[in-house]
Amino acid sequence: MKTTAFDFEKITEKYGNDKTRLMDMLIDIQQELGYVPQEALPVLARKTDTSQAWVEQTLSFYHFFRRQPSGKYTVFLNKSVVSWMMGRERVARTFEEEAGCRFGEVSPDGLIGLFDTSCIGMSDQEPAALINGKVFTRLTPFRVREIVRNMRSGKPVTELSTSGYGGGRNALEVIRSEVRNNIQRKGPLLQDNYQYGEVLRQKLKTLSPEDVIREIQLSELRGRGGAGFPTGLKWEFCRKAKGERKFIFCNADEGEPGTFKDRVLLTEYPELVFEGMTLAAYAVGAREGILYIRYEYKYLEEHLHTVLRKLREENLLGKDIAGMQGFDFDIRIQYGAGAYVCGEESALLESAEGKRGEPRFKPPFPVEKGYLGFPTIINNVETLCDAVKIIHFGSEWYRSLGTEASKGTKVLSISGDCRYPGIYELEWGYTVNDILDMSGAEEVQAVQVGGPSGTLIGPEEFDRILCYNDLATGGSFIIFNQRRDLLRNVVLNFMEFFIEESCGSCVPCRNMPWLLKQKLEKILNGHGVWKDLEDLESWPGIMRINRCGLGQTAANPVISSLRNFRALYEERIQKGRSFDEGFELEKAVEESCKAVGRVPLI
C-alpha cells in the first residue's frame, strides 16, 4: 500500500510532537489515508514520547477512527431511533445490495465501506449518512442507488448527490451541504435583532469583568446542555481560580440522540457563539479558547475557520480586541472522533488533551483544574449565545422570559412523528401538549424528552411543562405515534446506544446496560416471566454510583418505560409462570410429528 511512503513525522511535527494533540494527529492521518495504519503507531509513540499502547488507547476509543482501509467511500449510516422510524431499513438494504457487502464490511473491490453510527445530529431529516465526512440526508432507496452509481463512476464525494443545497448558509461555498436548517420557530435568541460584535465593541466599554459576571448571575441563566448549572456562578468560580493560563471551551459535542440545535446554531450563528466565548474570556480573564466539536460536524469546518478569520480581521478576536488594550483572546477548533461520552465536560477535556474520553472524578472541577490543569470554563453552544444577548439586552429583559424558576428560552430539537420537525425556540413553561400542537403531531403514543438519558412519557403526562423543575431538557424531543413499538424500536435502540457509548471505566455502567438489554430481549422474545420485571426494576438502582452523567442515566430508557408503560411489558411476559422453561417440548417436536404423522408422547 501507499502508506509505506506516508510521512507520519510531518503530521506529528505539525502539532509540535505534543502528545496532548494526539487527536489532531490521528484525525489528520485518517483524513489523508482514510484510516490509521498500524505502522503509524510506533512513529507517533516515538515522536510524542509516549508508548504505542498509549497511542492505541486513544485510537481505539473513538469509533470514527478506522484501523483498516475502509473503502474509497466510507459510509456511516445513522442507526438512531429516528433513522429507523424514517425508513433506515430499506435504505440500509439498498446500500448493501448496491455495494455488494454487508454493514461492517468493505466491498470486495475496496470501493465502498458500510458502517453504522450513532445519531449524527440530523434527526429532522433522516435517514442520514456521512460519506467521507459529507452529510447526506433524507435518503431513500432510489437516492442510494444513484449515490452508489456515482461512486462507481468515480465522482468526488461532493458530486454524489443531486439534491441541491439546504437553505441559509448551507449553500455557502465553504459548506455546500444538502442539510436543511429547519428553523420552525424563532424566539429572542434566534431573532435577527442583533449585529454580532456590538457587545464586544460597545457594551464592554462600560462593563468590568465583574459587571459582566454579575449581569449573567442576575439573568439566572443556567447551562443549556442539560445539566443546568448556573452560568454566572461558573464564570465567577473561574475568575477567582488562580492559574497562569485560563481556557474557554465551547462544548459542541451534542451527541444526545435527537438533538441537532447546535448544528443549526453553528451553521447560522457562529459569530454569536464565538462572541459568547470571547465574552466569557473577558469575564474570567482567559486568553485561549477551544471549540470542541463532534466529528459528525466536520462538514462545517471550513465555514467555521472562515468565520474565525473574519472575526480576526474585524478585531473581534486576536490582540487588543475591539480596541481594548490588553484584551487578547483567540479560538481554535478541536474535533472529536465519535464518542457520546465526550459531551460530558471532563471527558471532553480528556479528549481535547489527546486521551480516551474518560470522565474525570470531581472535585476538582474544571473551573479550578481543567484543560491541561488550568482553570477552564466549559459552556454549551446555546448558553454562550444566550450570554451575549443577555449582556446586550440586559438581565432584566432576560428574566422577563420563561417561568418563575426557569428564566429565558430553550432551543428544542423536535423530531420523530410530526409534520414539522426542526428547531423551535420556546420560552420555558410550555406544556408537552403545546409543543405537540406546534409541531403538527397526531395520535401520539409517547414523547422522549431529553433524549435517551431523559425520560419517556405518555399522554397522561403531556400537561407537564418544560422547565428546570419539571421536565428539564437539553433539547431533544422525539415524538412516537401509536404505531410504534416502544419496547422493540425505542427502548432497545436506546439501550444499545448506551452499551456502545460507555467508556467502560465504571463497573456498573460497563455491564448493567448489557444485562438489562438481555432481559429486555428475553421479554421481547416471549420468554419473560414476572421475576424479569422485578429484576428490571431493582437492578438499575446501582447506576446511581457511576461517575458521570452518562453512567448515571444509562438505564433511564428501561426505568422510565417500565414506570410509564408497564402494560407493554406485562402483556409480553408469560402468565402464571414463575420460571421460563426455555422452550416448549410440544412446540419443538410439532414439525417433526407433522412430517411423520405421529402424535407426540408427552
Place this chain on the structure above:
Amino acid sequence: MGKEKEYVTITIDDQEIQARPGEFIVDVARRHGIYIPVLCNLKGVKPAGSCRICTVLVNGRPMTSCTTPVADGMEITTRSPELEDFRRSVIEILFVEGNHFCPACEKSGNCELQALAYRFEIMVPRYPYQFPHREIDASWPLLLKDHNRCVLCKRCIRTIFDKEGHPIFAFRNRGHELEITIDPEYGKNMTDEMARQAAENCPVGALLYRKKHGFEIPIGKRKYDKEPIGSDVEKRKKEKVS
C-alpha cells in the same frame, strides 16, 4: 481566599474525626480503623475510581471514597443497607462479567475479588453469567496475561512505567469491549522487577509473574485464607480502643 486550614473536621459514621485537607476519605477512614472495601484502589497510587465499591454517602450523596478528598464539615456514611447492596452488586457483576474459576487460579487465596466475595458472603450472583470468550496472552517472557480474570482496575496502567516514564500498560477499546494491552516495545524490555510488581499489584490473577513457581504456598495457607479482607484495618480500631 484565606490560608488553608491545617486540619478539617469531618464525621464518619457519627464519629468526629480530624484529617488533613486533601486526604482521601478512604485513607482517613483506614487510619481510624474504619474499613471501606476497595478493589481498584492501591494505597499511595493515584486513584482510578473505577470499581465504585468504595462508594460512601457524602452529605447524603454517593461518592467514591478513594477519589474524594475530605472537606471541612463533611458528613460521611460508610455503612447502610443500600451501600451494602451496591457493594455486593459490584462484586456480583464482576463475577459474571469475566470467567473466574477460583479453584484453578494461582491467585486463589490472595485474590482481592475472591476475598471480597467471601467477606460479603456472596453465594450466587443475582445476574446471569456471561461466559465471555476471552484471550490468554502467553507471548510475554515474564508475564502471563489472562483477560478472563481482569477486572479493569487500571492498577497496572497506573503503576508500571519504564525508567523514562513511558506507560507500558494501557486500555484498548471502550465499554463492554474494554481490555488491557501491553506495549509491544516496552513490554519486551520489561524488567523482572517490573513484571513482579505488575503481578503483585494485580488484585486478581489476570497478570501472573512467570518466573515464580505456582502454588508455592498451598491454597489454604494464603493471605485471605487466614482472615477476611479488611481485618488489618479493623484491628487498628480494636488496638485504639484497648
